[in-house]
Amino acid sequence: MAHAATHDHHDDHHGAPTNFFTRWCMSTNHKDIGTLYLIFSLAAFFVGGSFAMVIRAELFKPGMQLVQPYFFNEMTTMHALVMIFGAIMPAFVGLGNWMIPLMIGAPDMALPRMNNLSFWILPFAFALLLSTLFMPGGSPAGGWTMYPPLSLQTGSLAYAVFAIHLMGISSIMGAINIIATILNMRAPGMDLLKMPVFVWSWLITAFLLIAVMPVLAGAVTMLLTDKYFGTSFFNAAGGGDPVLYQHIFWFFGHPEVYIMILPAFGIISEIVPTFARKPIFGYKAMVFAIAAIAFLSFIVWAHHMFAVGLPLGAEIFFMYATMLISVPTGIKVFNWVSTMWGGSMTFETPMLFAIAFIILFTIGGFSGLMLALVPADFQYHDTYFVVAHFHYVLVTGAAFAIMAATYYWLPKWTGHMYSETWGKVHFWSSVISVNVLFFPQHFLGLAGMPRRIPDYNVAFANFNMISSIGGFWFGASQLIFLGVIIHAVWFSKKKATDRVWEGAKGLEWTVPSPAPFHTFELPPVIRDEELAHGHVED
Amino acid sequence: MGQQQGAYFVPTKSSWPIVAAVVMFVTVFGAAHWLNAEPGEASFGKSVITLGFVGILLMFFGWFRSVIRESLAGNYNSQVDRSFRMGMMWFIFSEVMFFGAFFGALFYARMYAVPWLGGEGHGVLTHQFLWSDYAASWGANGGGGPGRVGGSFQTVAPWGLPLLNTLILLTSSVTITIAHHALKAGHRGKILVFLGLTVLLGATFLYFQAHEYIEAYKELNLTLQSGVYGSTFFMLTGFHGMHVTLGTIMLAVIWLRVLKGHFSKDHHFGFEAVAWYWHFVDVVWLGLFMFVYIL
Numbered sequence: 001m002a003h004a005a006t007h008d009h010h011d012d013h014h015g016a017p018t019n020f021f022t023r024w025c026m027s028t029n030h031k032d033i034g035t036l037y038l039i040f041s042l043a044a045f046f047v048g049g050s051f052a053m054v055i056r057a058e059l060f061k062p063g064m065q066l067v068q069p070y071f072f073n074e075m076t077t078m079h080a081l082v083m084i085f086g087a088i089m090p091a092f093v094g095l096g097n098w099m100i101p102l103m104i105g106a107p108d109m110a111l112p113r114m115n116n117l118s119f120w121i122l123p124f125a126f127a128l129l130l131s132t133l134f135m136p137g138g139s140p141a142g143g144w145t146m147y148p149p150l151s152l153q154t155g156s157l158a159y160a161v162f163a164i165h166l167m168g169i170s171s172i173m174g175a176i177n178i179i180a181t182i183l184n185m186r187a188p189g190m191d192l193l194k195m196p197v198f199v200w201s202w203l204i205t206a207f208l209l210i211a212v213m214p215v216l217a218g219a220v221t222m223l224l225t226d227k228y229f230g231t232s233f234f235n236a237a238g239g240g241d242p243v244l245y246q247h248i249f250w251f252f253g254h255p256e257v258y259i260m261i262l263p264a265f266g267i268i269s270e271i272v273p274t275f276a277r278k279p280i281f282g283y284k285a286m287v288f289a290i291a292a293i294a295f296l297s298f299i300v301w302a303h304h305m306f307a308v309g310l311p312l313g314a315e316i317f318f319m320y321a322t323m324l325i326s327v328p329t330g331i332k333v334f335n336w337v338s339t340m341w342g343g344s345m346t347f348e349t350p351m352l353f354a355i356a357f358i359i360l361f362t363i364g365g366f367s368g369l370m371l372a373l374v375p376a377d378f379q380y381h382d383t384y385f386v387v388a389h390f391h392y393v394l395v396t397g398a399a400f401a402i403m404a405a406t407y408y409w410l411p412k413w414t415g416h417m418y419s420e421t422w423g424k425v426h427f428w429s430s431v432i433s434v435n436v437l438f439f440p441q442h443f444l445g446l447a448g449m450p451r452r453i454p455d456y457n458v459a460f461a462n463f464n465m466i467s468s469i470g471g472f473w474f475g476a477s478q479l480i481f482l483g484v485i486i487h488a489v490w491f492s493k494k495k496a497t498d499r500v501w502e503g504a505k506g507l508e509w510t511v512p513s514p515a516p517f518h519t520f521e522l523p524p525v526i527r528d529e530e531l532a533h534g535h536v537e538d
Numbered sequence: 539m540g541q542q543q544g545a546y547f548v549p550t551k552s553s554w555p556i557v558a559a560v561v562m563f564v565t566v567f568g569a570a571h572w573l574n575a576e577p578g579e580a581s582f583g584k585s586v587i588t589l590g591f592v593g594i595l596l597m598f599f600g601w602f603r604s605v606i607r608e609s610l611a612g613n614y615n616s617q618v619d620r621s622f623r624m625g626m627m628w629f630i631f632s633e634v635m636f637f638g639a640f641f642g643a644l645f646y647a648r649m650y651a652v653p654w655l656g657g658e659g660h661g662v663l664t665h666q667f668l669w670s671d672y673a674a675s676w677g678a679n680g681g682g683g684p685g686r687v688g689g690s691f692q693t694v695a696p697w698g699l700p701l702l703n704t705l706i707l708l709t710s711s712v713t714i715t716i717a718h719h720a721l722k723a724g725h726r727g728k729i730l731v732f733l734g735l736t737v738l739l740g741a742t743f744l745y746f747q748a749h750e751y752i753e754a755y756k757e758l759n760l761t762l763q764s765g766v767y768g769s770t771f772f773m774l775t776g777f778h779g780m781h782v783t784l785g786t787i788m789l790a791v792i793w794l795r796v797l798k799g800h801f802s803k804d805h806h807f808g809f810e811a812v813a814w815y816w817h818f819v820d821v822v823w824l825g826l827f828m829f830v831y832i833l
Contacts, residue, residue: 236651
């Protein structure tokens with residue numbers, strides 16, 4: 001305790017340990033841990049992206065070009081696992097770590113040491129997962145969903161399963177921490193229905209994480225025992241059923257899809273009001289729409305399995321339940337557009353990404369509606385149409401929202417403005433190339449090109465070449481993103497103001513830029529006019 | 539140690555989280571290496587996993603020791619207490635969902651997979667062409683699946699040891715509640731007796747469970763490999779048994795802490811967290827007794 005007594009909490013830039021190891025490996029500070037998450041996520045984004053480049057290079061021309069088929073399958077599998085568990089999810093956790101305490105006026109996360117553990121599990125989990133690429137049997141290559149019996153025949157299953165266990169533990173602890181923070185650490189006066197939509201989106205996402213990550217752990221544990229201990233969960237000769245795995249996996253997998261998009265909804269709901277200079281349209285509707293989407297996510301899982309041979313009643317139920325999701329999602333899109341309606345808009349980089357999100361995510365939503373139709377899905381299933389659909393919601397949806405958030409909050413994190421010119425170059429380069437990359441895949445899928453196959457009919461040659469060119473272009477564009485971040489962190493001379501954006505509201509803009517090591521050591525006095533949703537009417 | 543920052547308690551830096559991450563990695567790396575090893579090469583993985591488990595035990599000991607010291611120093615205010623409670627509650631919820639996956643597998647196998655293999659519903663052709671002599675049923679005859687994987691077996695009778703174990707766990711729920719009331723009333727002797735009884739009941743449960751497993755393997759030929767019946771039976775009861783083991787160890791630690799006088803009438807979250815966990819393990823067992831043994 002003597003140490004604590006001499007600790008200086010008054011100077012903004014002090015309080016951070018000076019020793020590198022102490023500061024970053026033993027941290028209990030939500031900002032430092034958030035930074036670690038974000039750096040990890042950026043690294044995983046480039047690792048997963050390089051796997052995607054291999055895929056697009058192989059598919060540039062028909063015929064076997066560069067890699068062996070098994071290696072191609074390793075690339076599709078690892079690309080998905082790295083992007084989902086390494087890039088998208090840790091990015092959202094990092095953003096939540098950084099921003100939630102600032103947004104609700106808390107000094108830190110509720111359980112700071114567990115927070116550090118949640119992060120530090122991840123590098124080890126990914127070391128385990130990626131090391132399989134260099135092992136004699138190769139890495140898992142049965143797709144990220146790891147359907148048996150195929151996944152039981154590909155390499156290094158035990159490593160992948162344990163890596164997933166570790167990631168699951170990390171996610172569950174992170175989610176518990178976020179729930180405890182939001183429910184227990186809000187400053188007095190920060191009522192639940194005054195919280196920023198981003199905080200609401202994370203509260204609900206955290207609930208989804210705690211509910212479904214253990215189910216994934218159960219599913220992969222059954223794979224493990226089926227392969228190594230002779231159980232028969234997925235073995236028909238022993239009375240099991242491979243389809244059972246698909247049910248358990250997608251009971252996790254569908255809420256997981258929303259885990260990767262609900263925080264994105266929250267981010268867009270922060271950015272659009274700031275640059276439209278209007279409060280968000282229909283705040284309560286936005287919150288309840290997120291909750292409704294989360295609820296529905298538990299009763300739609302079998303729409304991933306329409307072609308597997310389900311009873312008719314199940315197909316019809318899951319088709320209608322799936323289409324129901326478009327109602328709350330439509331509410332959200334309508335409200336974002338209504339927020340912009342009549343606003344005095346400016347188009348800084350975060351806003352550009354947010355608007356691109358709204359348009360392109362909606363395209364992904366529409367192709368999702370097409371996939372929800374059982375008879376149509378019989379044609380689309382396992383084609384590039386599905387690939388196009390989920391890349392529109394995950395790349396131009398989740399990843400674009402993360403980029404928007406990075407530009408939006410980077411000045412608050414670093415105290416410097418990023419280069420608006422290069423931000424805009426990054427945006428336009430990305431938004432054009434991503435459509436060159438993924439839009440043709442709709443046509444490929446409708447024409448019948450199957451996914452996860454390294455070779456294809458020459459009839460698909462032109463669109464594949466266009467898609468690959470878009471892919472390399474999109475990949476290269478992200479180097480601009482890296483450059484903009486590095487410039488803003490270390491080289492930018494332009495100081496950010498506390499408010500940063502003229503129309504920004506919320507507690508996070510009341511602290512200095514860069515945000516000091518410790519903030520809100522005393523609960524802030526909350527004035528409703530400072531909040532984006534201070535005056536919520538019924 | 540922790541520090542009071544303004545109105546809040548924010549714990550200071552700690553090396554335990556990164557130690558925890560390292561030992562978890564060592565453990566699963568050892569396990570994966572062991573499972574993936576060619577015959578005769580398993581010893582490296584086994585050594586690593588042993589090292590990992592020792593590390594995990596030391597990590598828990600060290601981390602909890604520092605937390606207990608901070609608690610005894612009076613650092614934890616009511617807000618920290620609430621955070622701990624929420625953490626434990628949501629952790630138990632995640633455990634419920636983990637068991638849910640295995641119960642789901644059990645229900646699916648019984649209600650769909652096995653009947654379909656017997657020709658019901660849309661499994662007609664599978665039945666006709668692959669296993670036309672398979673009469674679907676759960677338990678001894680059909681539970682090994684149409685391939686009779688693992689050979690023929692008999693099931694464990696529910697009204698013997700499983701019933702006794704049910705009564706043991708239910709009794710332990712009562713004894714821990716009595717101990718809790720004694721704690722609130724400040725009767726240390728009574729706490730020690732009833733908490734000690736709870737530990738003994740947990741250990742007895744585990745003894746009988748081990749006995750049941752040995753009997754299943756040696757006399758009933760019911761093994762983990764006995765088709766989907768054996769898979770669900772041993773995975774569900776096995777994971778439950780692991781949780782009882784963990785719960786018993788936790789209870790024993792709490793007993794020692796009571797002996798050392800760590801708890802007061804109104805400040806004993808450690809006790810309550812373990813009690814919640816114990817009740818959770820109890821409820822899971824009731825589900826097992828109903829759906830795995832009786833029905």
